[in-house]
Amino acid sequence: NAGVTQTPKFQVLKTGQSMTLQCAQDMNHEYMSWYRQDPGMGLRLIHYSVGAGITDQGEVPNGYNVSRSTTEDFPLRLLSAAPSQTSVYFCASSDPWRGGSGELFFGEGSRLTVL
Amino acid sequence: DAKTTQPNSMESNEEEPVHLPCNHSTISGTDYIHWYRQLPSQGPEYVIHGLTSNVNNRMASLAIAEDRKSSTLILHRATLRDAAVYYCIPGGYQKVTFGTGTKLQVIP
Numbered sequence: 001n002a003g004v005t006q007t008p009k010f011q012v013l014k015t016g017q018s019m020t021l022q023c024a025q026d027m028n029h030e031y032m033s034w035y036r037q038d039p040g041m042g043l044r045l046i047h048y049s050v051g052a053g054i055t056d057q058g059e060v061p062n063g064y065n066v067s068r069s070t071t072e073d074f075p076l077r078l079l080s081a082a083p084s085q086t087s088v089y090f091c092a093s094s095d096p097w098r099g100g101s102g103e104l105f106f107g108e109g110s111r112l113t114v115l
Numbered sequence: 116d117a118k119t120t121q122p123n124s125m126e127s128n129e130e131e132p133v134h135l136p137c138n139h140s141t142i143s144g145t146d147y148i149h150w151y152r153q154l155p156s157q158g159p160e161y162v163i164h165g166l167t168s169n170v171n172n173r174m175a176s177l178a179i180a181e182d183r184k185s186s187t188l189i190l191h192r193a194t195l196r197d198a199a200v201y202y203c204i205p206g207g208y209q210k211v212t213f214g215t216g217t218k219l220q221v222i223p
Contacts, residue, residue: 031209033211041215042202042213042214042215042216043159044212044213045211045213048210048211050209056210058210058212094208102164102208104161105161106158106159108157108158109157109158
């Protein structure tokens with residue numbers, strides 16, 4: 001059971017480059033979300049989605065785009081990377097609407113460095 | 116969203132019980148209380164959750180105050196592997212936000 005899979009695990013970008021962080025889950029979860037965690041800090045919510053075709057902004061959405069065309073995938077796009085986006089990015093999913101605990105399942109993280 | 120207050124850090128001796136407090140005085144009546152922890156260099160993992168009654172699972176116990184304005188995560192016998200940042204998260208299932216949590220240090 002793969003759970004939540006994030007790719008790539010590590011990435012180095014130059015300022016101004018664009019890239020997409022991939023997130024896929026095989027648990028048929030409706031809810032998915034992206035967080036960033038800067039060194040020594042807590043997690044901050046970037047964007048979230050309650051189902052295919054529905055996305056919304058979290059605490060720190062600027063500089064990031066998301067889309068949700070399928071239940072399984074929730075990619076995070078950086079349109080023009082900036083050094084301030086250097087961080088570890090976590091994807092999470094849950095499905096609280098089917099009688100479960102609503103717990104979030106997290107991926108292993110993607111470490112992004114922007115030079 | 117309900118505001119939470121947790122100690123920045125706590126220490127415990129190995130194999131002793133640990134009580135991690137959380138104040139969430141603005142919690143609404145339908146909000147669950149979730150606890151997660153984050154081990155070093157890993158993503159967060161679910162620990163336990165509850166609504167009104169105290170809850171137990173294989174990892175921990177959750178004691179919820181009668182007025183629901185506070186809760187306490189109880190680790191019955193702390194091990195070195197329990198050294199982590201513990202997050203208390205009251206709220207619904209959408210737009211889940213993490214505070215700064217409590218960093219637990221376990222002393223051998």
